[in-house]
Amino acid sequence: xxxxxxxxxxxxxxxxxxxxxxxxxxxxxxxxxxxxxxxxxxxxxxxxxxxxxxxxxxxxxxxxxxxxxxxxxxxxxxxxxxxxxxxxxxxxxxxxxxxxxxxxxxxxxxxxxxxxxxxxxxxxxxxxxxxxxxxxxxxxxxxxxxxxxxxxxxxxxxxxxxxxxxxxxxxxxxxxxxxxxxxxxxxxxxxxxxxxxxxxxxxxxxxxxxxxxxx
Amino acid sequence: xxxxxxxxxxxxxxxxxxxxxxxxxxxxxxxxxxxxxxxxxxxxxxxxxxxxxxxxxxxxxxxxxxxxxxxxxxxxxxxxxxxxxxxxxxxxxxxxxxxxxxxxxxxxxxxxxxxxxxxxxxxxxxxxxxxxxxxxxxxxxxxxxxxxxxxxxxxxxxxxxxxxxxxxxxxxxxxxxxxxxxxxxxxxxxxxxxxxxxxxxxxxxxxxxxxxxxxxxxxxxxxxxxxxxxxxxxxxxxxxxxxxxxxxxxxxx
Numbered sequence: 376x377x378x379x380x381x382x383x384x385x386x387x388x389x390x391x392x393x394x395x396x397x398x399x400x401x402x403x404x405x406x407x408x409x410x411x412x413x414x415x416x417x418x419x420x421x422x423x424x425x426x427x428x429x430x431x432x433x434x435x436x437x438x439x440x441x442x443x444x445x446x447x448x449x450x451x452x453x454x455x456x457x458x459x460x461x462x463x464x465x466x467x468x469x470x471x472x473x474x475x476x477x478x479x480x481x482x483x484x485x486x487x488x489x490x491x492x493x494x495x496x497x498x499x500x501x502x503x504x505x506x507x508x509x510x511x512x513x514x515x516x517x518x519x520x521x522x523x524x525x526x527x528x529x530x531x532x533x534x535x536x537x538x539x540x541x542x543x544x545x546x547x548x549x550x551x552x553x554x555x556x557x558x559x560x561x562x563x564x565x566x567x568x569x570x571x572x573x574x575x576x577x578x579x580x581x582x583x584x585x586x587x588x589x590x
Numbered sequence: 591x592x593x594x595x596x597x598x599x600x601x602x603x604x605x606x607x608x609x610x611x612x613x614x615x616x617x618x619x620x621x622x623x624x625x626x627x628x629x630x631x632x633x634x635x636x637x638x639x640x641x642x643x644x645x646x647x648x649x650x651x652x653x654x655x656x657x658x659x660x661x662x663x664x665x666x667x668x669x670x671x672x673x674x675x676x677x678x679x680x681x682x683x684x685x686x687x688x689x690x691x692x693x694x695x696x697x698x699x700x701x702x703x704x705x706x707x708x709x710x711x712x713x714x715x716x717x718x719x720x721x722x723x724x725x726x727x728x729x730x731x732x733x734x735x736x737x738x739x740x741x742x743x744x745x746x747x748x749x750x751x752x753x754x755x756x757x758x759x760x761x762x763x764x765x766x767x768x769x770x771x772x773x774x775x776x777x778x779x780x781x782x783x784x785x786x787x788x789x790x791x792x793x794x795x796x797x798x799x800x801x802x803x804x805x806x807x808x809x810x811x812x813x814x815x816x817x818x819x820x821x822x823x824x825x826x827x828x829x830x831x832x833x834x835x836x837x838x839x840x841x842x843x
Contacts, residue, residue: 432610498619498622504615504618
């Protein structure tokens with residue numbers, strides 16, 4: 376079990392060869408951003424190597440971030456909403472793992488592969504998806520197959536689960552839901568990425584450092 | 591009667607294969623195709639409708655019509671079937687306004703053969719007491735009025751213009767794509783539809799080889815065979831009745 380702050384601190388300690396001082400060139404926020412990026416990269420790698428390798432298609436539940444009350448708006452003759460974060464890219468858009476009504480999370484909407492809605496409309500038996508709501512993902516937009524804001528009752532917000540580690544969801548002291556065996560790999564890769572930083576100036580001058588950063 | 595739904599079949603299949611909901615759309619398409627295919631031979635979605643005849647003695651085929659089983663007129667609780675006659679003209683006769691109309695009885699100048707529309711009333715077939723005496727020598731039964739022809743290019747069934755009925759009963763095989771088909775699937779068909787969807791999934795996926803596809807196809811053939819066996823309602827009594835119908839009472843000497 377670890378937190379983002381703890382992981383970042385470990386990375387900085389290794390790079391500094393001990394406790395990092397005030398003049399340490401590796402900024403806490405910069406290191407944390409790198410740690411999050413490595414985490415998402417490892418999640419995708421794990422899915423392909425561990426899950427798919429054993430024949431399992433479903434992403435690990437640890438890596439699912441939940442977002443409730445995502446607003447839905449009317450869009451042309453259908454409806455759409457905006458993804459709160461960009462998920463890991465997986466086959467069949469599995470990065471967008473689940474979308475449903477906020478009060479009925481056990482009945483997910485049906486994901487449709489991009490561009491297949493017109494083909495679906497030509498199928499006499501299943502053109503309306505048997506009455507269910509379907510959606511396609513285009514970039515950061517989720518477009519539904521009908522205007523769900525005009526349904527009765529209207530659906531004006533949805534519950535979304537994404538395959539992503541979103542730093543906005545975790546404070547410095549929240550436990551990050553990553554497998555323990557992944558922690559050391561995150562630290563190794565972060566250290567490897569950040570090890571090539573320039574040597575700091577001999578003089579410990581905070582004002583000059585800040586001027587350099589803003590220049 | 592208990593039915594299952596197409597949605598239930600697809601979710602059952604996803605559950606078996608431990609696939610997430612992202613595969614639902616794909617398997618729904620395969621299952622719908624399998625359901626349609628099974629309708630033509632095994633499930634045989636038989637539908638019956640009563641259709642009015644047009645002025646020119648034809649009926650419009652229903653939108654989900656695939657193949658004809660029987661067409662006839664209601665006779666009490668039974669349906670007296672009509673017989674196919676290939677000689678009926680496939681073309682409509684049009685009036686001056688371009689609307690279809692009947693051909694009417696052919697005259698000597700417009701036909702090579704006189705039409706046998708029926709038989710005439712001759713008084714020498716009845717005695718003074720009004721009893722029929724027979725003597726209809728040469729009368730044949732090959733020329734009947736109760737005939738029809740299926741004309742797909744017109745989307746119609748054309749009947750003989752001599753029939754007096756105003757409505758006919760049509761029994762036909764539908765394609766199973768009417769509005770309630772997806773929620774009214776015979777439970778016997780579930781395994782066959784699942785096997786078909788699995789076969790199509792393996793056929794169209796690069797993750798499976800030819801051998802996997804062929805095994806899946808054989809499984810579908812097997813399940814279809816079981817489906818037909820389950821739906822075959824023949825009993826021992828049916829066989830005995832069929833054999834017994836060949837025995838008739840005769841004069842005992």
